[in-house]
Amino acid sequence: MLEHIVAAGTLYSLYFMEEVSARLGWAWEPREVTPGRRPVMEIAGIDQRLIGWQSTRRQQVEDALPLLVADYEERQGHPPGERAAYALDRQAADRTRPPKRKVPQSLSELRERWRASAIRAFGACTVYRLAERARAAAAAVWARVRPVVDIALAAVDTVAVVYVMRGAFKRHHLLAEARRHLSYTLRGRHHQPGLDELIVQTAIDDYTRPVGRRMMTADLRALYPRDLEDQAVLRPLTRNRSALPYERARLAADALRVRVQAERRADRLGSRTRPRTVAVPSAPRSRPRPFHSDRKGGRVPEQPTDVATVEQTRRTLAEAALAMVQEGARERAVHDLRPQPAPATTPPPHTQQPGTLHAPGRTTGGVA
Incomplete structure (x- = not known):
């Protein structure tokens, strides 16, 4: 195990x-404690001063480590490698470890002591608004990640x-x-x-x-x-x-x-299907250019299609459609200005005799 x-x-x-x-x-959020080492996950929004205030053991180890490294270099003649550096770090932690308390304290007593110490160091506003700031930082983290x-x-x-x-x-x-x-x-x-x-x-x-x-x-x-x-x-x-x-x-x-x-x-x-080739006129016109096929080869000449070509085609078709709409509007306006002939007199309606079928183009007659 x-x-x-x-x-x-x-x-x-x-x-x-x-x-x-x-x-x-x-x-x-991850926080890099030692450069180049694996980061540790800490609560977002916590003041770094509070984190450093609680990391007293790490600071004690950092203070004792240079003496051990200097002694190692003097004995070995070279700086410590990865394994040697880890062993020296553990040795510094053992040397600076404080003795255990003989009289244990309850959790409530420890919390009261920690709160009072933090208020003396950083003020009551920093301590009592800690949860509120952490929730605001969490909202920013969820929006970003x-x-x-x-x-x-x-x-x-x-x-x-x-x-x-x-x-x-x-x-x-x-x-x-x-x-x-x-x-x-x-x-x-x-x-x-x-x-x-x-x-x-x-x-x-x-x-x-x-x-x-x-x-x-x-x-x-x-x-x-x-x-x-x-x-x-x-x-x-x-x-x-x-x-x-x-x-x-x-x-x-x-x-x-x-x-x-x-x-x-x-x-x-x-996996995408290739877009079809589009024939694009050399210059934009008010009317779209008629489409001609290659009669000799029996096929339609194709041109290579790229983003610029497709965009130019879209603009050309839009301009042609706009020109057709404007021309139709002008024709309707001219037609409305012309004098209209008087409407013909509508003949009175007549009733169809029973059993009589009118043929198209004839006025009378039928089959009984």
Whole structure:
């Protein structure tokens, strides 16, 4: 169970964000604590001064870390790498950890103490209007961010990040990253149950291949069918040690997302029916030019159609229709001004005798 602790933690964070947003109407947004590292999700609209005021442990670690780094460089002769930097960070956290309180305090006592401390530091207006500002910031987040999950893009994003960070991975690594993707995308909105499993299964089916009995790695041949080398697209990012791992992972995810969108665009353009060619006169006229066919070849000569040609055709037809309407109006006006002949005297109606059928053009006679 220990290897699934990260996936379980991301699931808890996802449900916690959704519960807070549903009850209080707040939204979440990513905040970069350390440049180049994975961002953390925090409530939108919270004053950064309050966040820094509560992050006392992080500040204590940052103050103790330079001494440990200097000691490491003196002993080893080079700056610490990724693993060494993480170990030094944990060592600084252990050294600065305060002793536990012998007398426990209740939650109500802690809340009163925290409220009084915040009011002394930032004023009562900042503290008591905290929820109102968070709801206003949430409205701005919902207006800016669409909480829509694209399964294919989520699968590509998950595979790219996990592959660059780990190389070979297992299913629970993909599951943890898929849940992080949902938290970044939905910002506290409710997700459909099983959506994280669907993202992982799509990633495994389309963008991975097995390595050994229990591990797998990325397989991008579905996106790059002409890639002769194995993962040649992502290899420069994995070998670039000058950037931090998560920064390289985001670059890889963005590149694959652009590739997926380009393929979708190409599929849409390829499935569209081509527009018919339109013959356009060289200059706009009041009347449309008569249409002539090629009698020798027995076909209609076609001209290449582009956006400018179609637009010119539309304008020409509109001008021709307007000219015809104006000419018809002038003809009707002239006709109304001419003297009209006196109406002929209408002959009195006559009654038809029973049994008599009048033929057209005859006045009398019929068949009895």
